Amino acid sequence: MQSNHATFAGPEAQSGIGVVCPFDMALDRELWRWMPADVSLFFTRTPFFDEPVSLEMAEDVSDDGDILAAVRNLSAVRPAVMAYACTSGSFVNGVSGARHISKIMATESDAQAVSTSEALLEALGHLGASKVVVITPYVADLTLRLGDFLAEAGHSVVSLAGLGLDGGIWEVPYQTTADLIRAADVPEADVIFISCTNLPTYDIIARLERELGKPVLSANQVTAWASLRRLGKAAVGPGQRLLT
Incomplete structure (x- = not known):
């Protein structure tokens, strides 16, 4: 007698990326949009600080102890890659600070690791770009610190603009x-970078690249791209130059 019971295959095997982000991160969904179907994101957040977005907050959310606690929690699901998804928290202490974050994450988890600011440098190298327009939502001193970070890494900041927001x-x-980018762009720039993993960018990248004739990078985009590269996988972002 033939059984009419259904049989099931799957679920499909997944590669995992553990994401350590600040307490105020509101764009989990945006990072998911760059992910192929066979990759899962596992998010955890660093502790809450009741303060405005500032240099001091960037230093607070990049505390070694808090990052390591988050990585230990994520290790329970054994991600292959650990990503520290915060631009300011990874550039605030310079290039060595950005590298330090990924080093301690990798050591604690035995996974590959990358911070957003390292991912930015990797993306600039991949594109062969060095003259950067920097766009941020930040207050002035935090915006300037990003310029210092890029200069330390050997890049030229040819224009820099921020929205002056502390929350x-x-x-x-x-x-x-988009309006801030158009106003800040200059002919000599060969790339535009939009900072902050908490600033929505997915839907404007490809359209602005076509309009301005140069690559437009964003914090979440480079974080997703660099994390997926460590898995040997491609990010999903139709028309985005970094991903082609």
């Missing part, structure tokens, strides 16, 4: 960001 960054409309 609510995830609520910034695409149009506000």
Whole structure:
């Protein structure tokens, strides 16, 4: 007698990326949009600090102890890659600070690791770009610190502009960001970088690249791209130059 019971295959095997992000990160969904179907993201957050977005906050959210505690929690699901998804927290202490974060994550987890600011440098190297327009939602001193980070890494910041925000960054409309980019772009720039993993960017990247004729990178984009490269996988972002 033939059984009419269904049989099931799967679920499909997944590669995992553990994501350590600040407490105020509101864009988990945006990072997911770059992921292929066979990759899962596992998010955890560093502790809450009741303070505005500033240099001091960037230093607080990059505390070694807090990052290591987050990595230990993520290790329970054995991700192959650990990503520290915060631009300011990874550039605030310079190039060595960005590398230090990934080093301690890798040592604690026995996984490959990358920070957002390291991912930015990797993306610039991949594109062969060195003259950068820097766009941020930050207050002035935090924006300037990003310029210092890029200069330390050997890149030329040819234009720099920020929105002056100390909170609510995830609520910034695409149009506000696009207008800031258009106003800051200069002919000699060969790439534009939009900082902050809490600033929405996915849907404007390809359109602005076509309009301005140069690559447009964003913090979440380079974090996703660099993390997936460590898995030997490609990010999903139609028309985005970094991903071609």
